[in-house]
Amino acid sequence: MIYADNAATTKMSKTAIAAMLPYLEDVYGNPSSLYVTGQKAKEALENARVAVARCIGAEPREILFTSGGSEADNQAIRSAAAIGKKAGKTHIISDAIEHHAVLHTLKKLEAEGFAVTYLPVQENGIVDPAALEEAIRPDTCLVTIMTANNEIGTVQPVRTLGEICRRHGVLFHTDAVQAVGHIPVNVKDDNIDLLSASAHKFHGPKGVGFLYAKRGVRLENLIEGGAQERGLRAGTENVAGIVSMAAALEEAVGNMAQNSVRLTHLRDRLIAGLSDIPHSVLNGDAAQRLPGNVNFCFEGIEGESLLLLLDDKGICASSGSACTSGSLDPSHVLLAIGRVHDVAHGSLRLTLGEDATEADVDTIIEAVKAVVAHLRSFSPVWRDLCAGKTAFIL
Amino acid sequence: MALYSEKVMDHFRNPRNVGVLEDANGIGTVGNAKCGDIMKIYLKIEDDIIVDVKFETFGCGSAIASSSMATELIKGKPVSDALQLTNKAVTEALDGLPAHKIHCSVLAEEAIRAALEDYEKRKAAAQ
Ligand SMILES: Cc1ncc(COP(=O)(O)O)c(C=O)c1O
Ligand SMILES: [Zn+2]
Numbered sequence A: 001m002i003y004a005d006n007a008a009t010t011k012m013s014k015t016a017i018a019a020m021l022p023y024l025e026d027v028y029g030n031p032s033s034l035y036v037t038g039q040k041a042k043e044a045l046e047n048a049r050v051a052v053a054r055c056i057g058a059e060p061r062e063i064l065f066t067s068g069g070s071e072a073d074n075q076a077i078r079s080a081a082a083i084g085k086k087a088g089k090t091h092i093i094s095d096a097i098e099h100h101a102v103l104h105t106l107k108k109l110e111a112e113g114f115a116v117t118y119l120p121v122q123e124n125g126i127v128d129p130a131a132l133e134e135a136i137r138p139d140t141c142l143v144t145i146m147t148a149n150n151e152i153g154t155v156q157p158v159r160t161l162g163e164i165c166r167r168h169g170v171l172f173h174t175d176a177v178q179a180v181g182h183i184p185v186n187v188k189d190d191n192i193d194l195l196s197a198s199a200h201k202f203h204g205p206k207g208v209g210f211l212y213a214k215r216g217v218r219l220e221n222l223i224e225g226g227a228q229e230r231g232l233r234a235g236t237e238n239v240a241g242i243v244s245m246a247a248a249l250e251e252a253v254g255n256m257a258q259n260s261v262r263l264t265h266l267r268d269r270l271i272a273g274l275s276d277i278p279h280s281v282l283n284g285d286a287a288q289r290l291p292g293n294v295n296f297c298f299e300g301i302e303g304e305s306l307l308l309l310l311d312d313k314g315i316c317a318s319s320g321s322a323c324t325s326g327s328l329d330p331s332h333v334l335l336a337i338g339r340v341h342d343v344a345h346g347s348l349r350l351t352l353g354e355d356a357t358e359a360d361v362d363t364i365i366e367a368v369k370a371v372v373a374h375l376r377s378f379s380p381v382w383r384d385l386c387a388g389k390t391a392f393i394l
Numbered sequence B: 001m002a003l004y005s006e007k008v009m010d011h012f013r014n015p016r017n018v019g020v021l022e023d024a025n026g027i028g029t030v031g032n033a034k035c036g037d038i039m040k041i042y043l044k045i046e047d048d049i050i051v052d053v054k055f056e057t058f059g060c061g062s063a064i065a066s067s068s069m070a071t072e073l074i075k076g077k078p079v080s081d082a083l084q085l086t087n088k089a090v091t092e093a094l095d096g097l098p099a100h101k102i103h104c105s106v107l108a109e110e111a112i113r114a115a116l117e118d119y120e121k122r123k124a125a126a127q
Helices: A014-025 A036-056 A069-086 A100-111 A129-135 A158-168 A239-254 A256-275 A303-312 A332-336 A358-377 A380-386 B006-013 B061-074 B079-084 B087-093 B099-126
Strands: A063-066 A091-095 A115-119 A140-144 A171-175 A194-198 A209-213 A280-282 A293-298 A347-351 B026-032 B037-046 B049-058
Touching: A014 A239, A036 A063, A036 A209, A036 A239, A063 A069, A069 A091, A069 A100, A069 A140, A069 A171, A069 A194, A069 A209, A091 A100, A100 A115, A115 A129, A129 A158, A140 A158, A158 A171, A239 A256, A256 A280, A256 A293, A256 A358, A303 A347, A303 A358, A303 B006, A303 B061, A380 B037, A380 B049, B006 B061, B026 B099, B037 B061, B037 B099, B049 B061, B049 B079, B061 B087, B061 B099, B079 B099, B087 B099
Parallel strands: A091 A115, A091 A140, A140 A171, A171 A194
Antiparallel strands: A063 A209, A194 A209, A280 A293, A293 A347, B026 B037, B037 B049
């Protein structure tokens, strides 16, 4: 099997699994308890906080453990909105290609009276910093723009965006779920006030993540209860998961430089190979993109059938077609970069992991070529395009 | 558990009656690229019997498998039988479909109906 869906989730690393086991077996105490096994768990939790903080250039007290990226996004945005509201500021700026954890939270805030500006992205999927600067109003309380996109892999000019926000005194949140552990992220250098991350995207366990909140940025609770996480997130901590996340992150950051060179090479080989397929297009920027991300649209075919046939060939991938999402519309990200519906349905996302090889990439290229040709052979859309009855878009 | 039944996957992997009928006397196309599924059915009808049928589909696994199954169900049958073909019959013959995939299979029934209407129209025009 070739697992090429690392943006969906990653395989846990051996280090991450080994790190969690002691906290499932022996050190099972509650970190809030005062006896030794509880205090050992507490110590492990705080060591994990130090490690996670170091990996992103933060201070330990600026790290809050959560159940994952979605919770961190919700809490970051809700907290910044609450701060804004107290100051009479109810305008938020975001963009069209955010994850639903961000978009749906913003929708709720809109219903509660906030005004949200969604910046368009350029065809390469990148937010224009000048457009951000122009959109900032006196009543803007938050800018939330992701570091890297989960579908098309584009990496935003976060440092520049953060610098603009800082200059205007506006809080800057970034969903860095796809970036942390894969590309350098430093909250101080990048002028970030709030940042979300998720362990299962960097070979840690599912259901655990963290929120970075710059010192002085007051967080609101989403979950009320006990005094865990300095009273900002109630609930007995997922000690094993958190310890494992910290181990996974340290490992990912330690290997980042090396992995990213290798993956970028494989990615570009895959892009070059798939570009041979006629009437196809790479989605997202060719250079400003995550090391392992490849995303294409192929005209005349539909994404789900493409995925099923790739699965038959042992390749795990994903698509932004409507039929894979269970909704009637294809991916909002592909629509936002200007892909029309007809083309957006035929999308394929391949996200390579650190263990991918050149042979894997070549196998994928051959498989995709064969499957696309097969599906086109009985596609009425493709027939009309080839017959000149409709015009090719790609 | 897999998303689709073995029957669906069989018809999806090895679609029956796929292609074009050059001498079709009834053609129906339904769906649009906006929603993500398009089906085209070609019928060759002689003495009110469907002697041959082919299809082309742009769509998901459910759409392709239901097109394939629907063509199997009407091949060699009288037009009156084909007119009775329901989406439910197609779905049942496929050993069921996930609930959110039923809408893709409805197109098979609609495409056949459209092709039969085209056939009736051509017949009327010829008389
Ligand atoms: C960009 C982005 N944000 C947020 C999330 C949600 O993270 P989690 O699954 O940990 O809730 C994901 C993962 O699907 C993601 O890719
Ligand atoms: Zn469908």
